[in-house]
Amino acid sequence: MAPTLNLVGAGHVGRVLGRLFASSGAFTVQDVLTRGADSARAAVAFIGAGRVCASVEAMRPASVWMLAVGDDAIVPACERLAAAGQLDGAIVFHCSGAKASSELAAARAAGALVASVHPVRSFADPQAVAADFAGTYCGVEGDAAALAVLEAGFGTIGARTVRIDPAQKTVYHAAAVFASNYLVTVLDAALRAYVAAGVPEQVARELARPLASEALANVFRLGPEAALSGPVARGDHATVARQQEAVSRWHPATGQLYEALVAPTADLARRKRGVS
Structure with a gap:
């Protein structure tokens, strides 16, 4: 039974x-x-x-x-x-x-x-x-x-x-929020930025689709360090600073989001280069 x-x-x-x-x-x-x-x-x-x-x-x-x-x-x-x-x-x-x-x-x-x-x-x-x-x-x-x-x-x-680990249950649940909810928030910022640059909304989705899809595929295939690309990964600090300033002028809240992501992305870039 x-x-x-x-x-x-x-x-x-x-x-x-x-x-x-x-x-x-x-x-x-x-x-x-x-x-x-x-x-x-x-x-x-x-x-x-x-x-x-x-x-x-x-x-x-x-x-x-x-x-x-x-x-x-x-x-x-x-x-x-x-x-x-x-x-x-x-x-x-x-x-x-x-x-x-x-x-x-x-x-x-x-x-x-x-x-x-x-x-x-x-x-x-x-x-x-x-x-x-x-x-x-x-x-x-x-x-x-x-x-x-x-x-x-x-x-x-x-x-x-x-x-x-039951002592880390809240952190465990936050992992799902990062992997799902906040990912949507970041993609929303990308789509709104495209639209702000004059790209029609439907076209913006098509511009973002291969970038997002390939990045996700690379994370799960290669790991986040190998998947990271872009100005932070290259150490192009001048470009990062210009982008942050421009995004903040366009939309202050999205500028804060951009700024908040720079430091953890830089840390990931250091791991990619094997620097502790």
């Missing part, structure tokens, strides 16, 4: 994982609790398994409890579970990328093993993610015995787990 699994919170992440666990047999999805009965019914329909519950108290004991709730709701949800008295000997984990398993202290005090498992991808389209989840990396940390069960279950649905 597969371990039983209860879901507390079943938004996009909870629904996708619930469906994959149920269909693969990694876990037996048992009870589902969300903020409303309608959303719980929709989640159970998407998952294809489970029973709608209206309260924590109505949920049956389970081997594993997944908290797929917002970051700020992890502690309150965990405390409600602990108060219900059903966690002794169970595993409790959450799916946050920003919070560590230490957020589940109430569960540990109630006799549970705790962990966090963070799938590193966007869940904006649950149907698509559920169909293409295999190969997804998941950052994991927590109690060793909990991870042994969870890594086996996630492995069944095709996940690749990687252990992370």
